[in-house]
Amino acid sequence: MKVEREELERILGARVPAGVGGICGVTHDSREVGPGFAFVAVPGFKRDGVEFVPEALGRGAVLVVAEREVPGAPVAVVSDARAALAGLACAFYGHPSRAMEVYGVTGTNGKTTTCYALHAVLGGAFGEAACGLMTTAEVITGDERRPAVRTTPEATEVQAELAGMRERGVRRVVMEVSSHGIALRRVSGVRFAGAIFTNLSRDHLDLHGSMEEYYRTKRRLFLWAEGPKLVGVDDAWGRRLAGEVEGVRTFGFAEGADYKIEDVRPSRAGMRFALRHGGEALALEVPLFGEYNVQNAAGAAALALELGVKGEVVARALRGMPQVPGRFERVGGLGFEVIVDYAHTEVGLEAVLRVAREVARRGSSGRVICVFGAAGERDGAKRPLMGRVASRLADCSFITTDDAYSEDPAKIAREVAAGVEDGRAEVVLDRREAIRRALWEAEEGDVVVVAGKGHERVQHLPEGDVPFHDATVIREILEELASCRGRTKEK
Structure with missing residues (x-):
C-alpha cells in the first residue's frame, strides 16, 4: 500500500522534502529499491547505509531517510534510522500483527524448540492452516515451509512475512525473538x-556489552506483551524477570513455579513428565531428549493452557510434534547415533553433551564424540569455556571451524583449545574432515555430536560464504563409511 506524505511525516517525526507525495515501498537494502521507494540508510556495524544512497536513487528511490543530511538527496533526517525503518514497514504492510495473535519466544537456549512445541499445540487446537511459525530454522505459513535467513529478520522482512501470513488466513503466529x-x-x-x-x-556480549544489558534487552519483550507471559524460573535471570514484570506466570522444576515440572523420566521415543498446575497434574510426553527439552515443552504447554487450550489437546500435540531441525536432530548412524545440534555456547554445549551421555548409556557403555567450534566476530571469552566443557563431557573431541567470518579459523581454534583439559581434543580446521574423522572413530553404541551449525546451510569464512549443511555432509560420509565397511566384510 502507498504511504502518503502526511503519514510519512507523522511516522518519522521529521519534515519530508517538498515534491515527495508518498512512497510505494521501503527498504534498507539499496539492491532492493524500486521506483517510488523510501530508502532507509541504516548505520551498520561495518558500513554506513549513507554510502549506498547514490545506488538507491539510481534505482528510483524518491525519499532517503537518514540520521544526517546527504547532499543532493531528498532526505528526511531522523534520530534513529532503525526505528524509522520499523515504523515505515509497519505502515506500508498495514500493521499485520493487529489482525493476528503473535507469540514471542526469547532466551539464550531453547527458543527454537519452544517455538516448534507451541506451534504444534496451537496447530492442534486451532488448525494448522491458521497457524504460522518464524524461527531460526524455518518459516511455516499454514502448510508451506521454507528455510529462514536469520533468527529475527529486518523489520521490513518481519512485516512482509506477517502480512503474507495474514493474507493466507493465518491468525496465530509463533515468533522466535x-x-x-x-x-x-x-x-x-x-x-x-x-x-x-x-x-x-x-x-551476544559483543553486541550488548554486559549480561545486564543483554537481560534488559530480553525483558523488553515482556513489557510489550499484552497477553500471557510465561517465564522459566530455573535460572536466576528468569526469577528476576518474574519479580520485575507484572502478570508473569512461571514454569520449571523450581519450587513454587505456577506450572511445575515433576516426575520426569525417559520414554522409548523421548521424555515423559507431569506439569502440575492448580492442584492437577497433566501427563505429557515429547519426542525429544533431555531435561532442557522438557523445560522447553513445559513453557509452550503453559502458555497454551493460559490461553484456554484443553489439556488433552496439549498432550496430543506435544506427543506428535515433529523433530526440530538442527536441535538434537538424529541423523542416523551405523550402530551408533549421530546428532546435529545448534549449541554454540558453553551452556548449550554442556546441555547437549549431557543428554548425549544419557543416550550412550541406554544401549551400552558407549562413548560421546564431539565435533564443535566457535564463531568469529563474536564474544571471544566463551571460546575456552566451550573447550573446557567438551573436554570434560566428551570422550573424544575435534575442534573445527564454525562461522569464522573475517577472523582466522586457526586463531579461533587455538582460543577454544586453550580451555581443553587433559589434551582430550584435536584441532581439525576443515569441518568436513573433522566430521569424517569423528564418524570413522565411532563404534557401536557411541554417540557423535556435531554442534554449532544446526540447521544452517552456509558456512561464513574469511574467503567468502560456502554451502555447508552438517546433516547433509554427515549422510554423505555415512554412505562412504557403510560402503567401505561393507567391502571390508566381504573380504
Missing part, C-alpha cells in the same frame, strides 16, 4: 499477544 531483533528494532511495532522466556546465559 532474538536479542538482536529487539535491540536493532527489527520487531518494533509488532503487537505481541503473549511471550515466553526460556533462560539466559552468556551470549
Whole structure:
C-alpha cells in the first residue's frame, strides 16, 4: 500500500522534502529499491547505509531517510534510522500483527524448540492452516515451509512475512525473538499477544556489552506483551524477570513455579513428565531428549493452557510434534547415533553433551564424540569455556571451524583449545574432515555430536560464504563409511 506524505511525516517525526507525495515501498537494502521507494540508510556495524544512497536513487528511490543530511538527496533526517525503518514497514504492510495473535519466544537456549512445541499445540487446537511459525530454522505459513535467513529478520522482512501470513488466513503466529531483533528494532511495532522466556546465559556480549544489558534487552519483550507471559524460573535471570514484570506466570522444576515440572523420566521415543498446575497434574510426553527439552515443552504447554487450550489437546500435540531441525536432530548412524545440534555456547554445549551421555548409556557403555567450534566476530571469552566443557563431557573431541567470518579459523581454534583439559581434543580446521574423522572413530553404541551449525546451510569464512549443511555432509560420509565397511566384510 502507498504511504502518503502526511503519514510519512507523522511516522518519522521529521519534515519530508517538498515534491515527495508518498512512497510505494521501503527498504534498507539499496539492491532492493524500486521506483517510488523510501530508502532507509541504516548505520551498520561495518558500513554506513549513507554510502549506498547514490545506488538507491539510481534505482528510483524518491525519499532517503537518514540520521544526517546527504547532499543532493531528498532526505528526511531522523534520530534513529532503525526505528524509522520499523515504523515505515509497519505502515506500508498495514500493521499485520493487529489482525493476528503473535507469540514471542526469547532466551539464550531453547527458543527454537519452544517455538516448534507451541506451534504444534496451537496447530492442534486451532488448525494448522491458521497457524504460522518464524524461527531460526524455518518459516511455516499454514502448510508451506521454507528455510529462514536469520533468527529475527529486518523489520521490513518481519512485516512482509506477517502480512503474507495474514493474507493466507493465518491468525496465530509463533515468533522466535532474538536479542538482536529487539535491540536493532527489527520487531518494533509488532503487537505481541503473549511471550515466553526460556533462560539466559552468556551470549551476544559483543553486541550488548554486559549480561545486564543483554537481560534488559530480553525483558523488553515482556513489557510489550499484552497477553500471557510465561517465564522459566530455573535460572536466576528468569526469577528476576518474574519479580520485575507484572502478570508473569512461571514454569520449571523450581519450587513454587505456577506450572511445575515433576516426575520426569525417559520414554522409548523421548521424555515423559507431569506439569502440575492448580492442584492437577497433566501427563505429557515429547519426542525429544533431555531435561532442557522438557523445560522447553513445559513453557509452550503453559502458555497454551493460559490461553484456554484443553489439556488433552496439549498432550496430543506435544506427543506428535515433529523433530526440530538442527536441535538434537538424529541423523542416523551405523550402530551408533549421530546428532546435529545448534549449541554454540558453553551452556548449550554442556546441555547437549549431557543428554548425549544419557543416550550412550541406554544401549551400552558407549562413548560421546564431539565435533564443535566457535564463531568469529563474536564474544571471544566463551571460546575456552566451550573447550573446557567438551573436554570434560566428551570422550573424544575435534575442534573445527564454525562461522569464522573475517577472523582466522586457526586463531579461533587455538582460543577454544586453550580451555581443553587433559589434551582430550584435536584441532581439525576443515569441518568436513573433522566430521569424517569423528564418524570413522565411532563404534557401536557411541554417540557423535556435531554442534554449532544446526540447521544452517552456509558456512561464513574469511574467503567468502560456502554451502555447508552438517546433516547433509554427515549422510554423505555415512554412505562412504557403510560402503567401505561393507567391502571390508566381504573380504
